[in-house]
Amino acid sequence: MEFAFTSEQKMIAETARVFFTENATRERTRQAMACDGVDYALWASFCQELGFSAIGIPENLGGAGLGLVEMAIIAEAAGAQVAAFPMFGSLVLCAQAIAAGGGAGQREDLLPRLMSGETIAAYGHAATLVDDGNGLSGEAAFVAHGASARIFVVTGNNGAWIVKADAPGVSIAQLTTMDQTRPYARVVLSGVVGEPLAQPGKAIAAAQRAGFVAIAAEALGGAQACLDRTVAYARERIQFGRSIGSFQAYKHRLADMMIEIEQARSAVYWAACATDEGAVDAELAAHAAKSFAADTYFMCAGNMIQLHGGIGFTWEHDAHLFFKRARALQSMLGNGDWHREQVAAMIFGEMA
Amino acid sequence: MKLGFSTGDELFRQECADWLNGQMSGEFKDIKGITKLTASPERRKEWEQRLGEARWGCIGWPIEWGGRGATLGQQVIFAEEYARAGVPGRVNHIGVELAGPTILAFGTPEQKQRFLPSIAKGMTIFCQGFSEPNAGSDLAGVRTAARLEGGEWVVNGQKIWTSLAHIADWIFVLSRSEKGSSGPNGLTFLMMELRQPGIEVRGIKQINGDSEFNETFFTDARCPADSLIGAAGDGWRIAMGLLAFERGVSTLGQQMGFRNELDEIIRAAKENGAARSPLIRQRIAKAEIGLRLMRYGALRMLSNADHSKIDGAALTYKIQWASWRRGLGELAMDVLGQAGEVTDTNDYEWAALPNLFLFSRADTIYGGTNQIQRNLIAERGLGMPREPRGDA
Numbered sequence: 090m091e092f093a094f095t096s097e098q099k100m101i102a103e104t105a106r107v108f109f110t111e112n113a114t115r116e117r118t119r120q121a122m123a124c125d126g127v128d129y130a131l132w133a134s135f136c137q138e139l140g141f142s143a144i145g146i147p148e149n150l151g152g153a154g155l156g157l158v159e160m161a162i163i164a165e166a167a168g169a170q171v172a173a174f175p176m177f178g179s180l181v182l183c184a185q186a187i188a189a190g191g192g193a194g195q196r197e198d199l200l201p202r203l204m205s206g207e208t209i210a211a212y213g214h215a216a217t218l219v220d221d222g223n224g225l226s227g228e229a230a231f232v233a234h235g236a237s238a239r240i241f242v243v244t245g246n247n248g249a250w251i252v253k254a255d256a257p258g259v260s261i262a263q264l265t266t267m268d269q270t271r272p273y274a275r276v277v278l279s280g281v282v283g284e285p286l287a288q289p290g291k292a293i294a295a296a297q298r299a300g301f302v303a304i305a306a307e308a309l310g311g312a313q314a315c316l317d318r319t320v321a322y323a324r325e326r327i328q329f330g331r332s333i334g335s336f337q338a339y340k341h342r343l344a345d346m347m348i349e350i351e352q353a354r355s356a357v358y359w360a361a362c363a364t365d366e367g368a369v370d371a372e373l374a375a376h377a378a379k380s381f382a383a384d385t386y387f388m389c390a391g392n393m394i395q396l397h398g399g400i401g402f403t404w405e406h407d408a409h410l411f412f413k414r415a416r417a418l419q420s421m422l423g424n425g426d427w428h429r430e431q432v433a434a435m436i437f438g439e440m441a
Numbered sequence: 442m443k444l445g446f447s448t449g450d451e452l453f454r455q456e457c458a459d460w461l462n463g464q465m466s467g468e469f470k471d472i473k474g475i476t477k478l479t480a481s482p483e484r485r486k487e488w489e490q491r492l493g494e495a496r497w498g499c500i501g502w503p504i505e506w507g508g509r510g511a512t513l514g515q516q517v518i519f520a521e522e523y524a525r526a527g528v529p530g531r532v533n534h535i536g537v538e539l540a541g542p543t544i545l546a547f548g549t550p551e552q553k554q555r556f557l558p559s560i561a562k563g564m565t566i567f568c569q570g571f572s573e574p575n576a577g578s579d580l581a582g583v584r585t586a587a588r589l590e591g592g593e594w595v596v597n598g599q600k601i602w603t604s605l606a607h608i609a610d611w612i613f614v615l616s617r618s619e620k621g622s623s624g625p626n627g628l629t630f631l632m633m634e635l636r637q638p639g640i641e642v643r644g645i646k647q648i649n650g651d652s653e654f655n656e657t658f659f660t661d662a663r664c665p666a667d668s669l670i671g672a673a674g675d676g677w678r679i680a681m682g683l684l685a686f687e688r689g690v691s692t693l694g695q696q697m698g699f700r701n702e703l704d705e706i707i708r709a710a711k712e713n714g715a716a717r718s719p720l721i722r723q724r725i726a727k728a729e730i731g732l733r734l735m736r737y738g739a740l741r742m743l744s745n746a747d748h749s750k751i752d753g754a755a756l757t758y759k760i761q762w763a764s765w766r767r768g769l770g771e772l773a774m775d776v777l778g779q780a781g782e783v784t785d786t787n788d789y790e791w792a793a794l795p796n797l798f799l800f801s802r803a804d805t806i807y808g809g810t811n812q813i814q815r816n817l818i819a820e821r822g823l824g825m826p827r828e829p830r831g832d833a
Contacts, residue, residue: 090450090514091443092740098442158442320823335826337812340819347818348757355737355754356730362444370733377730429726430719436707436729437716 092358094162101144101159105166108139113170115407121173122269125237127209132174136206142180143204145299146188150200156365157299161306161357168310171410173270175209175234177303183210183242185299186249190292195251195284199240211238212296213276218245224258224280225250233421235274236263242292243276243283249292250283257281268413298364298375300422305357305378308386308418312353315389315411316346319396342396346389353382373435380428386415444740446514454518457497461526464491475529476698476793479653482608485532489563499537499561506545506553507561513743517693524697531694532608536560536567538691540613540632543683547670556632568609568635570600570657571680578813580615581625581677585659587616589666589673594618594631596639596662602807606642606655609635614659615680618673628676633664649799650789687808692739692758696732699766702797703728706773709794715776724772731765756822760814763804770798 094102112131121128136142145160146152160181167176184203187195202208213229220226229235229243241252241259254261258281266272286292320343323334333339360378363371390412394401401408419425446454465473469491472484492498493507501516502508511519531537541560544552559565576582585598596616606612612635619627633640639662644652671679707725710716716725735758742755773794774781781795791799805811819825 090446090512090517090740091744092737093744094442316823320825323825332826334819334823335829337816337828340823340825341812341815343823343825344760344815344818347753347822348761351753351757352731352734352738352761355734355741358442358741359444359733359737362442366443366445368444373729374733377733381730381734426723429723429730432726432729433722436725437711437722 092362098158098162102162102166104139105141105163106169108135109166109170109172113167113172113174118171118173118270118410125263126173126234126266126270126272127175127237128173131172132206132209135174135176136204142176142206145180146184146200146204150188150196152188152200152204157302157361158358158365160299161302161361164303164306165310165313165357168307168414169314171270171311171314171407171414175211175237177271177300177307178211178233178235178238179203179209181299181303182212182296183240186212186242186286186292186296187251189295190249190286190288190290191251192287195286199251208239209234209237210240210242211235211274211276212242212244214244215276215278216246218243218248218278220245220248220283225252225278225283226280227278229276229278231264231273232276233271233273235276236261236272238274241276242286242296243278244289244293244296247289249286249289251286252278252281252283256283268417270410270414271417297422298371301375301379301428302357302361302364304418304421305353305360305375305382308382308415309350309353309357311411311414311418312346312350312382312386312389315386315393315408316343316350318407319343319346319393322397339396342392346392349385349388353378353385356381373432376428376431379422380425380432383415383419384425386411387419390415446518450514450518453515454522457519457522458526460495460497461522461528465526465528472529473527476701477651477796478530478532478605479608479651480529482532485529486563486566486608488529489531489533489566491563493562493564496561498563499541502541502545502557502561506557513740517740520693520697523694524701530698532605533560533563533566534691534694535569535605535609536565536611539569539683539686540567540611542686543613543670543679546682547679549667551667552632552670565611566605566609567611567613568603568606570603570612570614570633572602573599574601578810580680581628582623583615583617583628585614585616586620587614587618587629587631588620589618592666593663594629594633594666594668596631596633596659596664598659600657600659601645601654603642603655603657604653604807606635606657607644607652611635612640612657613670613683615676618676622674625677627674628680629673630670630676630679631664632668632670633662637662639663647800648802649791649796651796651800687759692762693736693743695762696735696739699732699735699762699769702766702769702773702793703732705794706769706776709773710776713776713778713780715778721772721776724775728765728769728772731761731768735762735765753822756818757814759809760805760811760818763801763808763811763814766797766804767801770794770801774798 117128143153144155148154211232213232215227215229218227258279260277262275264273326333356378360374363374393408500509500511504510587594587596614631618629641658643656645654715721738754
């Protein structure tokens with residue numbers, strides 16, 4: 090037992106940190122926010138130069154192997170810069186779904202294109218999805234980076250399909266979204282010919298497993314960045330002849346942020362490692378991590394605005410990027426109450 | 442990063458479980474399931490000795506001092522099996538977790554020889570003489586005076602909140618040995634025999650009716666000149682070193698006690714229907730998640746080989762568990778309802794959960810209050826300016 094990064098994991102973390110700090114800059118992110126929330130240069134170098142897009146995809150499918158721990162390390166680094174790119178939808182949700190539940194042809198065709206970044210995929214759930222013999226009909230309401238995608242993995246209550254964005258009957262509307270670094274689209278299908286995934290149950294389970302952990306990791310990175318940036322501000326800002334960080338009312342809030350972040354860090358890597366090892370508590374860990382880390386991020390981002398005072402309320406300052414991403418992560422793939430209810434059901438032995 | 446246990450570890454787990462269950466269904470059946478630290482003290486001392494005889498007392502210590510040189514994984518397993526078997530908490534936890542490691546780190550070879558095997562065998566029970574009526578959060582304000590006289594230290598003053606002093610054999614005392622010194626300078630760390638004419642122990646009745654804490658008075662109390670750990674005047678450094686051991690493997694054993702408390706709340710909620718309330722379900726889920734995160738936080742800090750770097754998991758651990766447990770006590774009462782507010786004893790004795798509710802108010806005070814913890818985290822962990830000191 091060793092609950093610490095290996096030297097290889099430390100190296101990935103450092104490479105990722107440097108990459109996102111240098112490339113996912115505030116200027117580039119704001120340019121992406123004005124369009125479809127994708128920094129295409131960032132996306133291309135992430136996929137092609139670093140090859141990080143292959144992490145978490147098995148080697149026999151052309152991936153780099155490794156697992157959720159490494160994927161979480163990268164998501165954490167991306168979250169720290171609120172990076173505007175479609176890793177979450179395309180590589181975490183869609184690629185994991187296809188790798189776990191796609192047929193051989195689907196995997197061979199799609200995974201290399203997703204890993205190279207050449208094709209962006211987005212993941213949507215349509216509760217009302219029906220296949221009436223004339224094709225798929227239904228609506229996926231909040232598809233992250235949906236307007237940037239060329240293909241979709243669309244899940245319904247009894248299946249999962251690959252749908253091409255340019256297939257007849259698909260209409261995509263980008264929604265003006267609070268978090269402009271990851272805008273949603275509404276995807277409406279009317280009589281669309283989709284390609285069913287061979288094992289939809291496995292596909293959805295894999296996407297959720299990776300999705301919960303990736304959201305939690307991104308939230309962890311974001312929360313830590315909120316704390317780091319606020320600490321830096323506390324040092325330089327002088328009021329009443331003292332640095333504001335010397336006031337207990339101020340520094341105790343910073344301490345509270347750190348207390349939550351340290352727990353979120355334990356949660357993220359527990360969930361990632363337990364999933365990789367197939368531990369019995371992996372599912373509980375994923376629910377715990379998703380709910381805890383997203384709540385931590387929101388608490389830290391809210392504190393970041395408050396502790397910066399008026400400047401933190403301006404569009405110019407980055408605090409709102411963190412705050413809006415935090416809000417989005419809280420509701421993605423189930424809100425905190427839902428995840429905790431899953432945990433409660435496990436505790437009380439009510440699981441099916 | 443690896444969380445799973447090896448096959449060898451699982452064999453070790455079986456060995457622990459077999460031995461502990463054998464004891465708890467055999468000779469020590471009468472103490473199984475006790476949760477109060479003050480209950481059945483004589484039998485609990487015998488239990489310490491039984492652990493020592495079988496070398497289960499301090500398994501993480503080096504073999505030469507009575508331990509087993511156990512790996513982290515083995516220590517985790519032992520802590521888990523200890524609680525699972527319903528074994529009561531260690532009355533010598535201060536000796537095993539604080540005094541022992543401090544002597545191991547800072548003691549002379551003679552001191553190691555004198556104390557470590559005896560602690561490991563459960564023959565020497567320690568308590569801690571740090572806090573004083575005017576030196577609580579501001580520990581460096583201790584006034585208990587020590588002076589060398591005729592080859593002995595002579596100690597005068599008063600300690601307070603000395604947990605288990607009425608049971609212990611020895612006390613370590615943070616004393617002021619340089620007259621006129623103040624703050625962290627001029628302090629000396631002494632090991633004193635507790636049962637002597639110059640030391641008087643008086644119980645303090647707590648809000649739960651129990652008396653785990655004491656006042657300890659020193660009136661010309663004595664110990665030999667070589668009873669000090671480190672050098673004279675070096676006591677602050679030793680005391681701070683000791684406090685760092687509070688975040689060691691013992692945290693895992695403590696957590697297993699928390700596990701039992703939460704399980705009892707879960708049982709009570711199932712029985713009385715509170716488990717159907719969505720709000721209670723949310724709070725129980727939060728408590729479960731908090732407990733798991735404590736476990737993984739402890740594993741992170743124990744896996745951290747580089748102690749020169751400030752370890753966030755270690756720095757935030759005290760306030761994390763204390764706040765969690767205080768919340769657990771409140772949750773327990775909300776699950777029990779008014780049934781938790783009455784006891785069927787005549788002498789203000791409380792069952793485990795109401796007692797948890799009352800006792801946990803101390804958790805956020807002793808060992809550094811939550812407010813002091815936040816100062817430490819902000820100052821040491823985040824580099825914020827120190828609190829201005831007033832003129833003493």
